[in-house]
Amino acid sequence: MTNHLPGVGVTAAKGFRAAGVTAGIKASGSPDLALVVNDGPSLAAAGVFTSNRVKAAPVLWSEQVLKDGHLSAVVLNSGGANACTGPLGFQDTHATAEKVAETLGLNAADVAVASTGLIGVRLPMELLLPGVELAAAELAEDGGEAAAVAIKTTDTVHKTAVAAHPDGWTVGGMAKGAGMLAPGLATMLVVLTTDAAVDAADLDAALRAATRTTFDRVDSDGCMSTNDTVLLLASAASGVTPGQDAFAEAVRTVCADLALQLVGDAEGASKDVRIDVVNAATEADAVEVARSIARNNLLKCAIHGEDPNWGRVLAAIGTTAAAFDPDALDVAINGVWVCRGGSVGEDRDLVSMKDRQVVVTADLNAGSDRATVWTNDLTADYVHENSAYSS
Amino acid sequence: MTNHLPGVGVTAAKGFRAAGVTAGIKASGSPDLALVVNDGPSLAAAGVFTSNRVKAAPVLWSEQVLKDGHLSAVVLNSGGANACTGPLGFQDTHATAEKVAETLGLNAADVAVASTGLIGVRLPMELLLPGVELAAAELAEDGGEAAAVAIKTTDTVHKTAVAAHPDGWTVGGMAKGAGMLAPGLATMLVVLTTDAAVDAADLDAALRAATRTTFDRVDSDGCMSTNDTVLLLASAASGVTPGQDAFAEAVRTVCADLALQLVGDAEGASKDVRIDVVNAATEADAVEVARSIARNNLLKCAIHGEDPNWGRVLAAIGTTAAAFDPDALDVAINGVWVCRGGSVGEDRDLVSMKDRQVVVTADLNAGSDRATVWTNDLTADYVHENSAYSS
Numbered sequence: 001m002t003n004h005l006p007g008v009g010v011t012a013a014k015g016f017r018a019a020g021v022t023a024g025i026k027a028s029g030s031p032d033l034a035l036v037v038n039d040g041p042s043l044a045a046a047g048v049f050t051s052n053r054v055k056a057a058p059v060l061w062s063e064q065v066l067k068d069g070h071l072s073a074v075v076l077n078s079g080g081a082n083a084c085t086g087p088l089g090f091q092d093t094h095a096t097a098e099k100v101a102e103t104l105g106l107n108a109a110d111v112a113v114a115s116t117g118l119i120g121v122r123l124p125m126e127l128l129l130p131g132v133e134l135a136a137a138e139l140a141e142d143g144g145e146a147a148a149v150a151i152k153t154t155d156t157v158h159k160t161a162v163a164a165h166p167d168g169w170t171v172g173g174m175a176k177g178a179g180m181l182a183p184g185l186a187t188m189l190v191v192l193t194t195d196a197a198v199d200a201a202d203l204d205a206a207l208r209a210a211t212r213t214t215f216d217r218v219d220s221d222g223c224m225s226t227n228d229t230v231l232l233l234a235s236a237a238s239g240v241t242p243g244q245d246a247f248a249e250a251v252r253t254v255c256a257d258l259a260l261q262l263v264g265d266a267e268g269a270s271k272d273v274r275i276d277v278v279n280a281a282t283e284a285d286a287v288e289v290a291r292s293i294a295r296n297n298l299l300k301c302a303i304h305g306e307d308p309n310w311g312r313v314l315a316a317i318g319t320t321a322a323a324f325d326p327d328a329l330d331v332a333i334n335g336v337w338v339c340r341g342g343s344v345g346e347d348r349d350l351v352s353m354k355d356r357q358v359v360v361t362a363d364l365n366a367g368s369d370r371a372t373v374w375t376n377d378l379t380a381d382y383v384h385e386n387s388a389y390s391s
Numbered sequence: 392m393t394n395h396l397p398g399v400g401v402t403a404a405k406g407f408r409a410a411g412v413t414a415g416i417k418a419s420g421s422p423d424l425a426l427v428v429n430d431g432p433s434l435a436a437a438g439v440f441t442s443n444r445v446k447a448a449p450v451l452w453s454e455q456v457l458k459d460g461h462l463s464a465v466v467l468n469s470g471g472a473n474a475c476t477g478p479l480g481f482q483d484t485h486a487t488a489e490k491v492a493e494t495l496g497l498n499a500a501d502v503a504v505a506s507t508g509l510i511g512v513r514l515p516m517e518l519l520l521p522g523v524e525l526a527a528a529e530l531a532e533d534g535g536e537a538a539a540v541a542i543k544t545t546d547t548v549h550k551t552a553v554a555a556h557p558d559g560w561t562v563g564g565m566a567k568g569a570g571m572l573a574p575g576l577a578t579m580l581v582v583l584t585t586d587a588a589v590d591a592a593d594l595d596a597a598l599r600a601a602t603r604t605t606f607d608r609v610d611s612d613g614c615m616s617t618n619d620t621v622l623l624l625a626s627a628a629s630g631v632t633p634g635q636d637a638f639a640e641a642v643r644t645v646c647a648d649l650a651l652q653l654v655g656d657a658e659g660a661s662k663d664v665r666i667d668v669v670n671a672a673t674e675a676d677a678v679e680v681a682r683s684i685a686r687n688n689l690l691k692c693a694i695h696g697e698d699p700n701w702g703r704v705l706a707a708i709g710t711t712a713a714a715f716d717p718d719a720l721d722v723a724i725n726g727v728w729v730c731r732g733g734s735v736g737e738d739r740d741l742v743s744m745k746d747r748q749v750v751v752t753a754d755l756n757a758g759s760d761r762a763t764v765w766t767n768d769l770t771a772d773y774v775h776e777n778s779a780y781s782s
Contacts, residue, residue, distance in 0.1 A: 054709030054717045054733070084705050086718070086734035119702025120735055224710045226702075297688070297769075298777050305778030311510025311617075314475050318445030319615045326445045327477070342445070343477035344511055378688075378778075380771035386689050387696030387769075 009144030009160030010036050012172030013195035015235025018143035020150030023131020025079030025117075025124055031150035032079040033128065035135040036191050037104065038072055042236035045071035046203035047112070048211050050228035056083030057090040058113040059227060061097065065109050069200025071233055072110035074191050075100045075135075076151050077128060078176070080117040083226040092123050099129050103136045114189045114229045116153055116176060148174035151189055154385060156265055161257035163250040169196035169238040171250040175258040188215065188262060190230040192254060197236035198247055206248040207232045214255040217287070217373045218263055219294040230255075263374045268381030271303050271353075276361045278370045285322035286371035289362060292316045293373075300378035306353035308333040313360060314342065323366045330363040400535035400551030401427050403563030404586040406626025409534035411541030414522020416470030416508075416515055422541035424519065425467040426526040427582050428495065433627035436462035437595035438503070439602050441619035447474030448481040449504040450618060452488065456500050460591025462624050463501035465582055466491045466526075467542050468519060469567070471508040474617040483514050490520050494527045505580045505620045507544055507567060539565035542580055545776060547656055552648035554641040560587035560629040562641040566649040579606065579653060581621040583645060588627035589638055597639040598623045605646040608678070608764045609654055610685045621646075654765045659772030662694050662744075667752045669761045676713035677762035680753060683707045684764075691769035697744035699724040704751060705733065714757045721754040 010018050016038055023033040038045075047066045049059050065071070075096055082089050093113045101108035115123070138146070148158040155176050162172040177188030198206070211230055232251065242250075263272050275293050280286035293299065296316040302309035310331045317329060331339035336351045338344075358377075376382075401409050407429055414424040429436075438457045440450050456462070466487055473480050484504045492499035506514070529537070539549040546567050553563040568579030589597070602621055623642065633641075654663050666684050671677035684690065687707040693700035701722045708720060722730035727742045729735075749768075767773075 052706060052709040053711075053715075054705045054720075081702070084702055084730065084734050086732065089734070119700075119706065120730065122735075224706065226706050226709060297773075301774050301777035303778075304774065307778065309510075311472070311475055314445045315443060315510065315615065315617050318443035318617060320444075324444075329445075339475065339511065341477065343475050343480070344513075378774055380774045382688075383692050383695065383769055383771045383774060386692035387694075387698065 007142040007144040008162065009148045009172050009174040010191050010193045011141055011144035012162040013170040013193045013235065015039050015195050015237030016193045017139040017141055018147040019135040019138035019140060020143065020146030021131060021134045021138055023134065024127040025077055031146070032077055033131040033135050034076040034147035034150040035100070035139060036074045036147060036193070037139055038233045038235050040235055042197060042234055043070040043072055043110065044198060044200045044203055044234040045069060045232060046200055046207045047229065047231045048207060050225055052224045052226050054084065054226050056081050056115060056227040057085060057093040058082055058115045059229060060090065061093045062112040062114065062229060065112055070110055071112050071231065072106040073100055073104060074112045074114065074231055075132060076114040076189055077123065078116050078151050078153050080115060080121055080123045081119045081227050082115040082123050083119040085120065085122055089122060092125055095125060096128060096132065099132045103133055112231055116151065116189050116227055119226060144172065144174065151176040154267055159258055159261040161254045163253045165242065165246065165250055167240050167242060169240045169242055170194065171254050173254045173258055175262060177262045188228060190258060192232040192251065194234045195236065195238035196234060196247055197239065197241040198234045202244055203232050203234055206251045209248055210252040210255040214252065214259040218259050219291055219373055219375050263376060266376040267385045268379045269376035270379055271358050271377040272356055273303055273358045273360060273375045273377060275373045275375065276359065276370065278361065278363050279367055280364045280369045281323040281367035283369045283371055286369050287373065288320050289317055289322045289364065290371050290373035292320045293360060293362065294375035297378055303353070303358055304377035304379050308338055308348045308351040308353060310339045313362060314339065317362060322364065324364040328365040330365065332361040334359055398533040398535040399553065400539045400563050400565040401582050401584045402532055402535035403553040404561040404584045404626065406430050406586050406628030407584045408530040408532055409538040410526040410529035410531060411534065411537035412522060412525045412529055414525065415518040416468055423468055423470040424522040424526050425538035425541040426491070426530060427465045427538060428530055429463055429624045429626050431626055433588060433625055434461040434463055434501065435589060435591045435594055435625045436460060436623060437591055437598045438620065438622045439598060441616055443615050443617050445475065445617050447472050447506060447618040448476060448484040449473055449506045450620060451481065452484045453503040453505065453620060456503055461501055462503050462622065463497045464491055464495060465503045465505065465622055466523060467505040467580055468514065469507050469542050469544050471506060471512055471514045472510045472618050473506040473514050474510040476511065476513055480513060483516055486516060487519060487523065490523045494524055503622055507542065507580050507618055510617060535563065535565065542567040545658055550649055550652040552645045554644045556633065556637065556641055558631050558633060560631045560633055561585065562645050564645045564649055566653060568653045579619055581649060583623040583642065585625045586627065586629035587625060587638055588630065588632040589625045593635055594623050594625055597642045600639055601643040601646040605643065605650040609650050610682055610764055610766050654767060657767040658776045659770045660767035661770055662749050662768040663747055664694055664749045664751060664766045664768060666764045666766065667750065667761065669752065669754050670758055671755045671760045672714040672758035674760045674762055677760050678764065679711050680708055680713045680755065681762050681764035683711045684751060684753065685766035688769055694749055695768035695770050699729055699739045699742040699744060701730045704753060705730065708753060713755065715755040719756040721756065723752040725750055
């Protein structure tokens with residue numbers, strides 16, 4: 001085994017090179033094009049995509065090319081979502097994949113494309129295509145950080161995570177996403193890589209299990225994107241075939257790490273809010289209740305104001321179809337049970353909400369299942385970021 | 392027939408007296424207790440209530456007393472919702488109805504109670520009960536305005552409406568509600584009165600038909616209250632029995648008028664937004680799509696910023712289960728079709744969004760049904776109003 005000095009993010013695992021460059025798509029001149037290449041020996045891959053029925057061209061393309069369970073490369077751009085751009089937008093995505101294939105000597109049907117930015121605007125192909133050549137020239141085994149930087153939009157920081165297994169294989173990844181986070185994937189672009197030897201079916205199983213309880217449970221503002229994409233590429237360069245449980249756990253760890261980084265960088269947020277719903281009749285009930293709480297604008301405003309307004313939690317629970325008795329609901333905010341039996345509990349003045357992290361616990365007293373959903377508070381800064389300019 | 396000088400709101404119709412007084416429930420010293428009395432000859436009544444499963448004590452009480460289709464009086468307080476207050480809170484509601492009955496010589500089982508304000512706090516009964524006596528002493532045939540003032544919470548103006556029919560009967564009403572507006576009734580207290588001779592079953596039919604397309608289609612912030620109450624009382628004092636269609640239309644007119652007043656006074660809003668969904672396969676599809684658009688925080692921010700960001704409209708439509716082809720969606724903002732066939736349409740620079748009213752039209756091209764939902768933009772002022780203090 002060569003002495004591999006792990007990079008960060010998508011180049012933490014062996015067998016991958018990456019780059020991030022400025023193609024000029026963003027008016028700001030910030031990096032806006034990333035390339036991730038799998039040098040093998042395996043090209044196994046899996047992906048999950050937005051459940052929004054209005055899907056961006058790169059999502060339609062990447063779903064298609066992933067059907068055979070193989071990917072050689074992923075090209076990602078910020079500065080434009082290429083969503084709602086019609087057949088010409090799809091041609092742009094196709095041309096991007098062809099350009100990557102031609103430049104690197106690959107098959108375009110093995111190149112996934114991901115885009116993020118404003119919906120409804122064509123990409124500047126005259127800038128993007130030369131950018132692909134630029135990125136190809138910059139590909140490096142330590143290019144993970146540059147790639148993570150190039151996919152930022154309103155993100156204030158770039159986001160990478162790594163889980164290295166003692167048996168000699170690694171899962172790493174990068175993510176972008178700072179607003180429009182919602183279920184059926186928190187809106188985001190994520191590329192995960194591993195040098196473990198895992199076939200496409202097992203990659204798919206591990207990825208779906210991981211996203212179900214991580215990215216799918218981030219609900220920053222209830223808005224679902226047209227471009228959500230999470231890809232997992234396996235090079236097998238470590239030569240190690242891990243047990244499926246250990247591998248799935250590593251993928252989940254990296255996804256959870258990235259998901260919390262998304263929550264921590266959500267647009268305009270001043271609080272990261274964990275909604276724990278416990279003692280639900282079913283996990284689906286717990287998720288429904290947690291999402292309803294996470295999406296209640298009045299509660300999100302109250303949390304911003306550090307006001308333990310548990311009545312708004314009960315009002316949100318009451319809109320769901322979950323099994324519960326309104327007179328048996330308990331609610332804690334930061335560990336203080338301010339609502340007991342659907343009515344006034346401990347003194348709300350005991351609740352401190354000064355810290356960035358706020359935990360809302362809803363006990364449905366209806367079973368033994370549970371779920372956690374992450375959200376943020378609603379702030380004037382969120383309104384400003386999303387009203388002051390098109391994004 | 393006596394020469395009746397119509398008052399406003401609930402005393403526009405003959406046979407009703409009303410009052411609004413300061414009981415001291417609100418720390419501000421503003422009026423906080425209203426009383427509406429039906430002097431007959433008929434006591435027919437109907438009501439619709441929140442579909443939230445966490446129901447305030449006065450909602451549980453009023454649903455119960457309305458079962459026989461008769462009401463003699465309604466007592467309403469602002470300054471406290473009496474929601475999530477347990478059995479003692481229900482006793483407080485019961486005691487309030489008993490006090491009204493005792494003071495006016497009525498049966499408590501014919502007295503509806505409605506409350507609005509902070510959830511999870513007991514009402515100050517030592518102030519509220521003397522307030523009932525005060526209000527009873529102030530009851531007057533021109534008390535409709537004072538009653539409308541006394542039920543305000545964060546409302547900046549009081550809200551009344553009247554429809555007078557040439558045949559000699561009238562429907563009038565008052566409403567409060569400025570936030571927490573959402574379907575299954577926009578959160579609000581509404582009392583409607585009429586001097587038409589209409590029995591309880593016909594009142595119920597007219598009221599349900601009217602609220603279904605008015606208050607139920609106001610969705611200011613997606614948050615559903617625990618206290619929504621809309622009551623309709625008929626005195627028959629005009630001696631006229633109207634045709635059911637004419638009566639239903641008058642009730643709908645008053646409800647629509649009050650509903651638009653609620654939208655126009657929504658907390659912190661700078662825009663009133665009408666979402667028209669047309670050419671849907673079913674009315675239910677149209678409503679689902681309109682609500683999804685109305686609840687999209689990113690779009691609501693864009694509207695605040697006067698940005699015709701139609702991509703956010705498509706992203707919202709894409710989250711629904713309604714029948715449509717993503718490539719056949721057309722979207723207009725203030726009459727400019729900025730999205731055609733799911734892609735770029737007319738120049739977005741043609742859209743002017745300077746006025747308070749904004750109209751978003753989504754053409755699903757999937758049928759011939761339609762629906763309209765009203766909402767507001769999302770503003771820093773909304774965040775401030777709902778984070779700076781408990782409400």
